[in-house]
Amino acid sequence: MMAETEIDGDQGLRSSFTTYMAEGEQLCQKGEYKKAVESFGNALILQPSEKHCLVARSKCFLKLGDPESALRDAEASLQEESEFFRGLYQKAEALYAMGDFEFALVYYHRGFKLRPELQEFRLGIQKAQEAIENSVGTPSSVKLENKSDICFLSKQEESKRAKQKVTIKAPKKDTKQQKKVDPLRSQKTARHLLGELYSDKEYLESLLKDEDLVKENTRSGIKLQDLIMHGITYLDTRTEFWRQQKPIYARERDRKIMQQKWNRDKKPTDPSRYILKSLEEIDQLSLKGNAEESCKKAQRVLKTLQSWPGEDIPNRQELIGNLYSCIGNAQMDAGRMETALQSHQKDLEIAKECDLPEAKSRALDNIGRVYARIGKFNDAIKVWEEKIPLAKSSLEKTWLFHEIGRCYLELEVAAEAKEYGEKSLLAAEEAEDVEWQLNASVLVAQAQVKLKDYQSSVSSFEKALERAKRLHNEDAEVAILNALEDANRKLLEQLKIDHDDNEKEDRTPEDNPGGGEETNEESSSRGAA
Numbered sequence: 038m039m040a041e042t043e044i045d046g047d048q049g050l051r052s053s054f055t056t057y058m059a060e061g062e063q064l065c066q067k068g069e070y071k072k073a074v075e076s077f078g079n080a081l082i083l084q085p086s087e088k089h090c091l092v093a094r095s096k097c098f099l100k101l102g103d104p105e106s107a108l109r110d111a112e113a114s115l116q117e118e119s120e121f122f123r124g125l126y127q128k129a130e131a132l133y134a135m136g137d138f139e140f141a142l143v144y145y146h147r148g149f150k151l152r153p154e155l156q157e158f159r160l161g162i163q164k165a166q167e168a169i170e171n172s173v174g175t176p177s178s179v180k181l182e183n184k185s186d187i188c189f190l191s192k193q194e195e196s197k198r199a200k201q202k203v204t205i206k207a208p209k210k211d212t213k214q215q216k217k218v219d220p221l222r223s224q225k226t227a228r229h230l231l232g233e234l235y236s237d238k239e240y241l242e243s244l245l246k247d248e249d250l251v252k253e254n255t256r257s258g259i260k261l262q263d264l265i266m267h268g269i270t271y272l273d274t275r276t277e278f279w280r281q282q283k284p285i286y287a288r289e290r291d292r293k294i295m296q297q298k299w300n301r302d303k304k305p306t307d308p309s310r311y312i313l314k315s316l317e318e319i320d321q322l323s324l325k326g327n328a329e330e331s332c333k334k335a336q337r338v339l340k341t342l343q344s345w346p347g348e349d350i351p352n353r354q355e356l357i358g359n360l361y362s363c364i365g366n367a368q369m370d371a372g373r374m375e376t377a378l379q380s381h382q383k384d385l386e387i388a389k390e391c392d393l394p395e396a397k398s399r400a401l402d403n404i405g406r407v408y409a410r411i412g413k414f415n416d417a418i419k420v421w422e423e424k425i426p427l428a429k430s431s432l433e434k435t436w437l438f439h440e441i442g443r444c445y446l447e448l449e450v451a452a453e454a455k456e457y458g459e460k461s462l463l464a465a466e467e468a469e470d471v472e473w474q475l476n477a478s479v480l481v482a483q484a485q486v487k488l489k490d491y492q493s494s495v496s497s498f499e500k501a502l503e504r505a506k507r508l509h510n511e512d513a514e515v516a517i518l519n520a521l522e523d524a525n526r527k528l529l530e531q532l533k534i535d536h537d538d539n540e541k542e543d544r545t546p547e548d549n550p551g552g553g554e555e556t557n558e559e560s561s562s563r564g565a566a
Contacts, residue, residue, distance in 0.1 A: 332367035358387035435464035451487035491528035
């Protein structure tokens with residue numbers, strides 16, 4: 038592959054795409070986003086349209102407070118595959134960071150329709166809707182109910198962006214000058230907008246006055262002055278962001294409402310905002326693999342929510358179900374299957390009681406996963422088959438059919454496994470998702486081996502191998518080659534057995550000399566007697 042060459046004379050690059058990509062991911066995990074951007078940039082010189090790398094760099098730009106660059110990379114990742122869900126999510130995040138909440142909502146919805154099982158899109162929809170409500174009073178006018186709405190808004194967005202680009206510019210490093218020029222940078226306004234973060238800003242500004250300190254470098258060679266200025270710039274960017282998200286009249290209105298609520302109930306914060314922020318934190322803990330902390334956080338939030346009066350939270354039961362789902366997933370990740378099953382069953386009970394189809398679909402999916410993990414494949418099949426009518430997108434159907442087929446394969450019911458594998462493959466082709474096409478074709482091939490239909494299994498494995506090569510999935514290629522070799526060997530054995538059986542059937546009595554000898558011997562014996 039040209040992109041994997043070790044040297045590029047024009048650019049002076051000395052490593053491969055894979056090396057730069059891995060380096061960027063490591064730097065990103067350490068929080069060294071500027072260096073990560075450089076590594077991802079080098080990787081993109083070698084493979085300019087690699088969508089995963091573009092998304093990774095877009096995330097770094099967001100962390101650095103540069104949503105414009107983040108948006109450019111996110112849009113580039115969607116050039117070849119417009120329904121690349123990671124690119125859609127990243128585009129939504131970039132638009133949200135720029136204060137373009139309506140269009141962020143469009144892309145959160147689009148991603149949710151493709152991958153409804155992902156919590157990120159659900160949280161994105163919630164926070165975008167709340168941001169719109171804070172700005173204009175209600176998000177009902179931009180809620181999306183069908184695909185036609187999305188197409189219309191998508192065209193509208195492209196037309197709007199062709200005419201003008203509304204962005205939030207990061208402030209210059211000279212913060213004193215900014216305060217003089219822009220009254221919104223006043224101390225009072227900044228304190229009001231940043232809240233608890235304002236004390237951090239004051240602390241960083243005090244560090245700048247220590248001339249000896251700012252001249253020092255960190256162990257990694259970064260100047261402390263640059264780090265401090267980056268922190269202040271980030272907080273100034275957030276100030277501008279919150280100013281655009283909540284106009285003055287909305288902030289004043291909410292401040293009075295919040296004060297009334299505080300005086301009446303002594304609550305820590307607005308319920309909806311508190312729960313939304315908590316769900317984001319729970320999700321982040323889960324993504325980092327910290328299942329125990331994620332579970333504890335969700336349980337604390339659930340307890341707090343249950344203690345609040347129901348009239349203050351219109352969608353109270355739906356939120357409780359969502360928290361039970363988070364708890365169940367964390368318990369499952371921690372290996373506590375019985376308690377995970379109980380949590381997801383509570384989620385299902387609430388969904389049925391309140392007639393929430395999406396929540397019911399989520400709960401059935403999770404219950405099925407628990408059953409499959411503990412080896413209760415019949416129970417998993419029963420639950421997942423109940424979920425089938427609730428599956429909306431082709432992509433959701435493909436993994437659902439695949440998991441049901443996998444359970445049938447574990448139960449040695451090969452015919453059903455093959456049938457669901459074929460359904461999964463058809464749905465994956467409709468979704469144009471090569472990765473799921475690969476998974477489904479492997480399942481079909483494995484079921485055909487169980488059915489001793491070796492010729493068909495060889496054909497299915499060969500198609501799976503082609504897809505693995507398209508995805509550059511070397512591990513899958515090796516596994517499929519081994520399975521293909523085994524299927525070919527069994528096919529040859531079957532052909533040999535069939536050939537021998539046919540030869541035996543084709544033999545006539547005259548072809549068997551043993552029969553004539555036996556008759557002659559018997560005749561000779563009788564003559565001698």
